[in-house]
Amino acid sequence: xxxxxxxxxxxxxxxxxxxxxxxxxxxxxxxxxxxxxxxxxxxxxxxxxxxxxxxxxxxxxxxxxxxxxxxxxxxxxxxxxxxxxxxxxx
Amino acid sequence: xxxxxxxxxxxxxxxxxxxxxxxxxxxxxxxxxxxxxxxxxxxxxxxxxxxxxxxxxxxxxxxxxxxxxxxxxxxxxxxxxxxxxxxxxxxxxxxxxxxxxxxxxxxxxxxxxxxxxxxxxxxxxxxxxxxxxxxxxxxxxxxxxxxxxxxxxxxxxxxxxxxxxxxxxxxxxxxxxxxxxxxxxxxxxxxxxxxxxxxxxxxxxxxxxxxxxxxxxxxxxxxxxxxxxxxxxxxxxxxxxxxxxxxxxxxxxxxxxxxxxxxx
Numbered sequence: 342x343x344x345x346x347x348x349x350x351x352x353x354x355x356x357x358x359x360x361x362x363x364x365x366x367x368x369x370x371x372x373x374x375x376x377x378x379x380x381x382x383x384x385x386x387x388x389x390x391x392x393x394x395x396x397x398x399x400x401x402x403x404x405x406x407x408x409x410x411x412x413x414x415x416x417x418x419x420x421x422x423x424x425x426x427x428x429x430x431x
Numbered sequence: 432x433x434x435x436x437x438x439x440x441x442x443x444x445x446x447x448x449x450x451x452x453x454x455x456x457x458x459x460x461x462x463x464x465x466x467x468x469x470x471x472x473x474x475x476x477x478x479x480x481x482x483x484x485x486x487x488x489x490x491x492x493x494x495x496x497x498x499x500x501x502x503x504x505x506x507x508x509x510x511x512x513x514x515x516x517x518x519x520x521x522x523x524x525x526x527x528x529x530x531x532x533x534x535x536x537x538x539x540x541x542x543x544x545x546x547x548x549x550x551x552x553x554x555x556x557x558x559x560x561x562x563x564x565x566x567x568x569x570x571x572x573x574x575x576x577x578x579x580x581x582x583x584x585x586x587x588x589x590x591x592x593x594x595x596x597x598x599x600x601x602x603x604x605x606x607x608x609x610x611x612x613x614x615x616x617x618x619x620x621x622x623x624x625x626x627x628x629x630x631x632x633x634x635x636x637x638x639x640x641x642x643x644x645x646x647x648x649x650x651x652x653x654x655x656x657x658x659x660x661x662x663x664x665x666x667x668x669x670x671x672x673x674x675x676x677x678x679x680x681x682x683x684x685x686x687x688x689x690x691x692x693x694x695x
Contacts, residue, residue, distance in 0.1 A: 355613020361620055364577045368584050368624065 369406040373413055380404060387417065396422040433464075433541035436548050436668075437566035439590070441582030443553030445574045446603040449639060449649075450661075451550040452480045454570075456648035457665030459514035463545040466505065468536075469519035470562035471552035472527055478518050482646020483508065492520035495532040501539055510651070515544070525557045530564035537565025546668075555589060563590065569598035570630060575605055575616040584625055599630035601664065606635045607678040618675075631664035633657050634678055 370376065384404045391397055398420040407416045438451045448471075455467040469477035472492065478484045489504035494517070501517075508514035517540075520527060540547045551562035563569065569590050573583040583600070590598050602621055609615035622629055636657035642649040650661040656676070663673045 357610075357613050357616050357620065360577050360616055361624070364580055364616075364624060367577070367581055371581065371585060372588070 365408065366405075369408045369413060372408070373406060375406060380406070387419075391419060393425070395424055398422055433544045433546055434568065435537045435541055435566045436546065436568045436570060437470075437551050437563050437595075438548060438570045438572060439551035439559065439562065439586055440553065440572040440579070441555060441586040442573075442579045445572050445579050446601075446633070447553070447572050448476050448480050448550050449643065450570070450572050450601060450603065450633075451477060451548050453648045453650040453661040454665060454668065455514060455546075455548050456481075456508075456511060457650040457661055458546050458548075458668065459508070459511040460651060461665065461669070462513065464513040464515075464543070465546045465548065466515040466517060466540050466544045468517045468540070468547060468549045470528075470533070470549050470558065472519045472558065472561075473521065473524045474552065475519040475521045477550050478506075478516060479646065480643055481508065481516060481648065483516055483518075484646075487518050490518045490520040491536070492523050492527045495528050495536060501536075510647075513545075525552065525561065528561050530561055533561045533564040535565075555585065559586075559589075563593055563595060566595060569595045570601060571598045571627070572601045572603055573621065573625075574603050575610075575621060580616070580621055580624060587625060587627060598627060600625060600627045601630050601633065603633045604635045605632055605678065611679075629675075630667055631660060632675065632678065633660045634676075 384402065387404065388397065388399055388402065401418075401420045403416075403418040405416050407414045436454075438447050438454070440447050451467055455465050459465045467477060467481075468491065469475055470491070471477075475490075478487060483506050486506045489499040491504070493499045494501050494504045504517055506516045506518065508516065537547055537549075547565075549562050549566060552558035571583050571586055571590070573579045587598055600622070602618055605618065606615055610617045618629065618632055634656050636649070636655055638652060638655035639649050639657050642652060642655075648661075649655055649658045650665065652658040660676055663676060666673045
């Protein structure tokens with residue numbers, strides 16, 4: 342009964358999807374030997390570079406590694422608030 | 432010339448020793464000459480799983496150290512004609528054997544046996560390096576858990592780096608009901624993630640506990656599902672095409688009745 346109720350009120354359809362997602366993420370890091378810290382550093386430097394050209398929403402910025410099959414991709418989602426007028430481009 | 436197979440997993444407690452014992456017994460029950468090597472030096476266990484703990488005189492370190500001849504250290508199984516065990520040392524540690532010594536040992540053993548099955552210790556250090564040194568093929572055991580699959584992935588990488596290509600996977604302790612309910616990763620999920628060939632699946636089974644308590648490999652038990660699963664894997668190792676077991680038919684009142692009256 343308890344099992345039925347837990348199922349009824351859980352949105353993600355079973356804990357295995359959580360397990361799979363966590364596993365996928367951890368394996369991307371394991372396989373590329375890129376640590377979460379390194380990714381944080383990369384993120385900070387990305388912000389620095391992009392901020393020279395655009396106003397970005399730093400809080401909503403997302404940088405992650407994604408894998409499908411044998412390929413790994415660096416996926417960055419960077420919300421832009423507005424353009425900056427950079428000296429020399431106007 | 433025989434074949435040297437290492438059973439490994441990375442994570443401890445997923446069923447390496449149980450798998451080694453059952454594959455060894457399975458192959459021996461089909462008439463092959465088999466030796467199982469316990470490479471988990473310092474944490475000897477394969478002997479108790481097989482019920483042979485009272486017969487140990489010499490161990491693997493005695494052999495590599497030249498204190499006895501290889502033949503003296505081999506223990507003959509009490510049930511199966513062709514089955515032998517080379518026990519691990521209990522008082523030494525994993526550095527007591529070197530990869531070179533292990534390679535030589537495997538070379539000697541495969542002259543005399545059809546199958547040399549090595550029970551690898553958990554971890555990725557010296558003990559693991561030793562265990563895989565003389566192997567030609569690898570079997571990776573995992574359970575449907577994040578931690579075990581993660582470690583299996585790491586081990587597969589290390590095996591491939593050590594030229595042990597195309598390791599085969601055994602998924603142990605799967606619970607079909609939980610998979611059905613979406614609360615346990617399925618066989619397909621795990622194969623998808625690890626991208627290796629599946630050798631077999633062992634359902635969670637109380638008979639494993641019972642037979643291990645007695646020191647008898649479950650593969651010799653004709654009525655258990657896990658025993659059937661291990662027999663299937665044995666035949667696949669021998670090159671037969673055996674379809675994957677249907678895990679769905681477990682339990683149920685009628686199945687139990689059928690089992691009792693011998694229809695199943």
